[in-house]
Amino acid sequence: MSVQNSLVWIKDRSLLLSVLFGLLSALALLIVKMQAVLSYSPDISGSEASGIAAIQLLLDGQDIYTDPEKAPFRLTQYTPLYFTIVSFLVKIVGWTGIDVHKIYLASRLVSNLFTLATVSIAGYFIYRVTKQKIAALLTGLVLFHVLSFWFLTTSRPDSLLVLLxxxxxxxxxxxxxxxDQKLWFLAIFTGVSAFFVKQSGAILPISVGVFWLIxxxxxxxxxxxxxxxxxxxLYLVILPINTVELFFLNIVGGVANSASWGWFYDWTLQYWLLQFAPLMVLNALVSAYTLHYRPTGFHLFLVIASVLFFLFATSTAFKIGAGVGYYQDYLIVAVIQLALAFSYKSDFTALKTGFVKSGMALFMTFAFLHCSLYVFMKYKSGMFRNFEALYIEDRKVATYLLEQKNLKPTDYVYICNSENFQGSFLSLFLFKNNLIPFSDLVYLADQNGTFNYDEFRRIVDEKGIRFVISPKGKAxxxxxxxxFANTLKYSSTMGSYDIYEANKR
Structure with a gap:
């Protein structure tokens, strides 16, 4: 076969070849993700510990939404549906809040199942509508790779949000x-459910309302x-929200952080616009085409939803603590819209040449490769660190305080900030006693004046913190x-920690 014939053969089968490469890449990606799931890494999904702590509290029968200005000073940023589901499943198998690694494992497995269900349903939907297997497979593969690349559906509520x-x-x-009018009510139910997974899910029912207003x-x-x-x-009644006031105080105050262009660039722009800009450009072109030629029905709704989802994501992504995850809903709508648009024979005929198809196939192949390698390299760097040893050490310190020092559930422990995840497991082993579980949230809330932490200062002055645990050698x-002044006295050293006790003299 000549070179020219080979190139023609590749061009004619470019999309199929990209599917085959995508399947191999997805398999490799899934293996890497499962290794991460089973690992002792304290964070494979971005702020993973905050979700683990909420699950622990539910398992222990405690409220996850409490007064942020009163001890213990904890903030639960997200709505509770995901945590409720995972804690229910953990209870079925008989694990407790102190089984930290098992709770990690449960959350990670559930999240990955939700994500796999998401890409499978999206791909099957495209097949049912278009009867084109390649379009269906590419839909699922693109979603799986990009969602994996963004990490946020590996052990977080985001995984249930994208499924909904x-x-x-x-x-x-x-x-x-x-x-069928009844299905619109089902859609509203799904949208409201999405809000109770994560606040950004509110845009789903809003998009339905905007559609009917238009x-x-x-x-x-x-x-x-x-x-x-x-x-x-109904959800307010059946879900573990404690009180309505405290519920909204947490989910609103917990994310009321200041805006930052630098944060937006670091955690959103460089992971989205610079790598997947073609997707947004095609979404804009297809939306314009739809409004001009077919401004009715489902295709119009996809245009409305994609615009609203994109604007909402962009408006919230500047917030400190936000990330590219706000674009996950937009990603799903945009990919489904594009898969449908390029599968209809009568649409975009000028763009369906062999040359354009080959270009699309090449872009997706590189995207698959990029996403897989990026995830592999990120997780690989963590796999070489002995997080299991850190887990064991933190458990020993917690056991020492609980058993030998007779730490009571009403005693407060403060765990000082440190580097390289030191103390992250200890914070979870001592979830009943941890005075400030997520110090970064408290820091931002204090800096922004969202909450007043005078009670913390009073507790310090009154020597109300029984133990303070600091990295060895650091005050x-x-x-x-x-x-802390003279409120503490040195007690002992265990491994890489110095333990200080309240100076009651």
Missing amino acids: TTLFIVTIYYAFENN QRDFKMFLKLTAFGILTFG PANILDYD
């Missing part, structure tokens, strides 16, 4: 296809709004930079 977003889009398609069907808008409010109220210090 996919089910939301599929439900709305069949609501149009079957002209359609000027105010009766339908009011009916769906009333049903959404009823569903919202105890707290996140609020309030001087």
Whole structure:
């Protein structure tokens, strides 16, 4: 076969070849992710410990939404549906809040199952609608690789959020296809459920409301709004929110951080715009085409949803603590929209040449390779660190305090900040006693004036912290930079920790 014939053969089968490469890449990616799931790494998904702590509290029968200005000074940033599901499953197998690694394992497995369900449903949906296997496979592969590349669906509520977003889009398609009003109510239920997974899920039911307002069907808008409010109220009753006031105080105050362009660039722009800009450009082109040629039904809804999702994600991604995860819902809508648009024979005929298809296939192949290698390199760097030894050491320190020092559930422990995840497991082993579980949230809330932490200062002055644990050789210090002064005395050293005790003399 000549070189020219070989190139023609490759061009004609470029999309199929990209699918085959994507399947191999996805398999390798899944193996790497499963290794990370089983590892003792304290964070494979971004702020993973905050979710683990919420699950621990539910297992222990404690409230996860408490007054942030009162001890223990903890903030639960996210709504509780994901934590409730994982804690329910953990209870079934008989694990308790002190089984830290097992809770990590449970959360990671559940999240990965949710993510796999997401990409499978999206791909199967495209196949059902278009009957094109390659389009269906590419849809699932693109979503799987990009979601894995962003890390945030590996052990976080985001995994359930993307699943609900996919089910939301599929439900709305069949609501149009079957002209079934009941499915619109199911879509609203799914959207409200998404809010109770993560606050950003609120954009789902909002997009439905905007659609019916644009359609000027105010009766339908009011009916769906009333049903959404009823569903919202039902969730407030059945989910573990403690009180409505404390619930909103946490989920609003917990994310009320200042904005930062530098943070947006580091944690969003360079992981999104600079690498997946073609996806956004195609989304804009397809949306413009839809508004001009087919501004009705499901395709119009996809345009409305993609615009709203993108604007909402961008407006919130500047917040300190935010990340590229806010674009996950937009990613799902955009990929489904593009898969449908380029699968219809009558659409974009000028862009369906062999040359353009080959370009798309090449781009996706490089994207698959890029995502897989990036995830591998990130997790590989953690695999060479002996996190299991850190886990064992932290457990020994916790056992020492609980058994030999007779640490009671009402005693407070403060764990000083350190580098390289030191103390991260200790914080979870002592979740009942930890005075400030997530110091970065408290620091930002104090800096922004969101909450007042005078009670912490009072507890320090009154020597109300029984133990302060500091990295070996470093003087105890707290996140609020309030001087411990003479409230502490050195007690002992265990491994890489110095333990200080309240100076009651």
